[in-house]
Every structure is written in structure tokens, then in C-alpha cells.
């Protein structure tokens with residue numbers, strides 16, 4: 424209660440109307456001089472809305488490359504599916520087809536590398552990998568078809584199915600899934616700070 428009285432007294436002394444923070448103006452400290460900016464300010468003019476870029480120009484999913492054809496394919500796939508989300512949100516479904524075309528080309532490079540024997544999955548059977556990859560790309564084709572037909576529900580459902588297929592292949596064929604991130608160090612949260620003053624237990 425004592426704090427509250429001090430706060431009220433200080434609020435009055437400092438001529439402020441906003442909620443008082445006891446620590447902000449302790450008795451030993453003179454009240455801070457009024458800041459020029461504290462004077463009534465004219466409302467800032469609303470910024471003119473900027474036209475959002477079309478999703479198809481946001482990222483070039485042909486740019487990412489990896490250490491092997493599958494890494495390249497995966498990086499482009501990740502990029503293309505991120506763009507697919509943007510395209511759905513911006514009602515630019517045909518952009519999905521454009522981005523996935525890039526992934527398809529990367530998949531062809533993977534198939535060529537497998538056929539040439541220059542790439543094989545680090546674990547698992549190569550034939551099983553190819554079968555899974557083909558099934559996965561059929562899902563991507565369904566996504567492209569729905570996108571070209573401007574079928575929002577169909578595109579969203581196909582996108583969900585493709586995302587649902589990532590982990591199955593990774594679990595079987597990816598050399599080492601990234602280790603789970605170390606738990607972030609607990610950020611000290613100062614409950615004693617004036618803003619967080621909690622009632623005493």
C-alpha cells in the first residue's frame with residue numbers, strides 16, 4: 424500500500440496522468456524535465472499502402488543449390504512450398520505451378536544421378552527411395568493441377584498432403600536428421616520488476 428501512495432503522490436508531483444511506475448520517479452530523483460516529444464503530437468499521416476509484390480516474384484526457387492542433387496531438390500522444394508503458401512494467401516495460384524516446375528527439373532536431375540550411380544540415399548534401398556519419390560511427385564502434380572484450375576480448396580488439400588509426406592521419406596532415407604535444437608537457456612524473467620509486480624503469496 425505504501426508504494427501505491429508514493430506512486431500517487433509522485434504522479435501528482437510530476438504532473439503526469441499516465442499510470443505511475445514507482446521506480447520511474449523515486450523521491451530522491453527530481454522529476455525529469457518534460458520531453459519536447461511529450462507535447463501533443465499531430466497524428467502521423469497514414470503511410471500509403473504499398474502494392475504487395477506478386478508471389479511469383481518474391482523468391483527465385485531455382486537459386487538454392489546443395490551439395491548433391493537431392494539437397495538441391497530439397498532446398499528448391501522447401502522454397503517452392505513456402506511460395507505456395509504465399510500464392511494461396513495472395514490469390515495467385517498459378518505461381519505455384521511456376522515454382523514447382525523448378526522442383527520438377529531438380530527431381531529430374533536427381534533421377535539422372537541415381538541412374539548414373541552418382542547418388543544413392545545414405546540409408547535404405549534405392550528402389551524404395553525412387554518409388555517414394557515418384558509417389559511424392561504425384562502429390563506435387565496434384566498440387567500443380569489444382570493451382571492451374573484456381574481450385575483453392577484442392578490446392579490447399581494437396582499442399583497439406585505433400586507436407587504430410589516429408590517426414591516419412593526423411594525418416595527412412597535422410598542421413599541424419601538435424602539434432603533437436605538445444606533447449607534455449609531460460610530467459611530470466613524478473614517478476615520483481617515494477618511492471619510485473621505480482622501479489623505476494
Ligand code: HEC
Nearest residue numbers: 493494497501555556559585586588589592593596597598
Ligand atoms: C522421397 C524422399 C523425400 C521426400 C518425400 C522429401 N524429402 Fe526432403 N530430403 C530427402 C533426403 C534423402 C534428404 C537428405 C539429402 C542429403 O543431405 O543428402 C532430404 C533433405 C531435406 C532438407 C535438407 C536440405 C539441406 O539443406 O541439406 C530439407 C529442407 C528437406 N529435405 C525438405 C523437405 C520437405 C519440406 C519435404 C516435403 C514437402 C521433403 N523434404 C520431402 C528426401 C525426401
